[in-house]
Amino acid sequence: MLRSHKLQLDDVPPTVRGIVRCGAGTNNIPVKEMTERGIPVFNTPGANANAVKELVICGLLLASRGIIEGNNHVNTVINTEEAGDYERVSKRIEADKSMFGGKEIEGKTLGVIGLGAIGSRVVSAALALGMNVIGYDPVLSLDAALQLPGDRMRRVTDLDDIFAEADYITVHVPYIKGVTHHLINSEALSKCKSNVHLLNFARGEIIDGAAVRSGYDTGLLTGKYISDFSDPDLMGHPRHLVLPHLGASTDEAEENSAAMAAQTMMDFLETGTIRNSVNFPTTILAPQKNSSGARLCIVNRNEPGALGEITTFLGSRGLNISQQINTSRGDIAYTVIDFTNQPEDAEAIQAELAKNCSFIISLRFLGMVFADELGEPGTYFYVSWAK
Template sequence: MFKIQTLNKISAVGLDNFPRDSYEVASELGNPDAILVRSADMHEMALSANTKAVARAGAGTNNIPCKDLAEKGVVVFNTPGANANAVKELVILAILLSSRPVINANKWVNTELKGKGDEIATLAEKGKSKFVGPELKGKTLGVIGLGAIGAQVANTAIALGMNVIGYDPFLSVKAALSLDHNVKIVETLDGIYTKADYITIHVPQTDETKGMINASSLKIMKDGVRIINLARGGLVNNADLLAAVNSGKVAAHVTDFADESFLNNDKIICLPHLGASTPEAEENCAVMAVKELRDFLETGIIVNSVNFPRVTSESAIPAGGTRLCIPHKNVPGMIAKFTTILGDAKLNVAGIVDQSRGDIAYAMIDVDGKVGADTLKALGDCEAVISVRPIYA
């Protein structure tokens, strides 16, 4: 019986994919095998030694200490693309809101025209000139990051008649194939900053991307640029952005990350982190996260991990055999050590997959026959081995 702890409310559509006869799922659970999380902060959370994996029902993993968990052999999964359509739709709305000041127009109507009765139509005609905004057609949208979300945003903007330029130094083949052929790829961020009328950001927050929208990058942008950030709050230096808004350099900013300094500014629209807040996205993320955990716990395979390498196998665990799942430090000679120990135990190795990611590696070894406690201990005692988990067929 696998134990799954939920740290946030997770869609029942996803949780229903855990077989009830072999999984226990609860928010209060001791010694869980795995954890399902959305937004809960895990940085100060003490994990049970029994915890083998964490799955984030969403794309970002800033709330999870991924590197620390990797060193403990805990695999962290995310669900890339599961909420892409929800975020894409909100980005398109944000671009429109940055262009046409309908929120301020609505506030004006509700306050200035209240109680005016038959005068409303005339007053509205006189007042509407305060809320003029440009059309999107023919304008240039710069998309920073062309993953699942960025690619969808780019394609939709093309359909709206915009010129789209994109930047992504890590553009995957899958993402490239999904892009409309009219999207132009630029080789540097300056190619976005100097040419775009609208800029939307779709990259993770890392040491390299933190504060990428700052005084220096804002300086080379077009006057009147409109900036959309529904990715991560830390990608923008708020003080620099606010100064650019107040000077008129930036015509509008829409962010999913409210900040005290941004509130009640007519040129800034703050949203309460609504990017993936649709029932469809929550269901999609939960379904994917549950599948990732089940695949890992039941078969050892790793797909969509942010701190471990991708490791899969087309072969099933040998009948009556054992699959050994061994996270270890990425140092030479580990496989030789493992096969020597298994050979000394008179166990035949049916298959080996070993992949690395930075300092961490993960071996998945199929063995004919059941691996006993003494052999498991010998494997675990190897220098650089983090843990050993047997899965018996």
């Protein structure tokens, strides 16, 4: 279990069954290499969603009103020769308020790119504040769709609709190289309103800082860019308001993420259940009454005929399958099998199965039925890459 630690390959010995990040992003984990090793990588989507949503709302207000600029000005006045003269400072501050005129967000249009756990909450909060909301998400899941407020918002299938109509644009998509890298670039910005405000509490690379800087320098853009990621092309620019990476940095979000991560890992270690994985297929197999309690979990390369070879071998060793589930995601397949009878020598069967089926990456027996004779659940664990 980890948060922001940059995981190195040498940090992961063959005994590791799974990795879970207490947060949504997994860019600090070598997911591709873990997939090749048959190690599921989990995250905790939604655990910090409320914390990020609240910061996004804060960002909307920071963009609309001269809050930070006004505070900086007040501090400057206080620290000048007027310091100590309360009456003079107060009059000066009141007289200068016209320097920081802003706009109200009510009635303005917010474009939300990414309608998952965070994006859907942002939609609801913006609607409650009287904003018009348009959303875009080409891979919206059913669960996420059910969280949206129906016809109170408008979903679009073309990003250009958001670029053309939005007064504010907030991004809530994962960073995927070649997919969401510089999703908002110079071409996209040329389609936006000149006074559009950009909010980025997802990942810095999703918005092209050089393109935004060029827009400011040429007068194409007059709005603000609010983010909790610094950008080398915008460092120090007065229209780029940068915060520390505070999105999930609340006591509540930290606790929610840790609890969700622990529960996710417990479910996987104790039952073989996979949910909230970024590299393995969702796999849930409820216990069955006529099962002996013996459960076998197998990770293998997704090759034709693999499942047939596995079940044939198990049958040849006298094991009767009561139920099973086989799922796949890309090059990885995952199988969970329950038996009506208990294997006499789980470790031997495991080793022989791995030897006979070269496509197997890892496998392990689960079940409290082994606690007395064969050790704790999941003791017997085979990984091909450790050989």
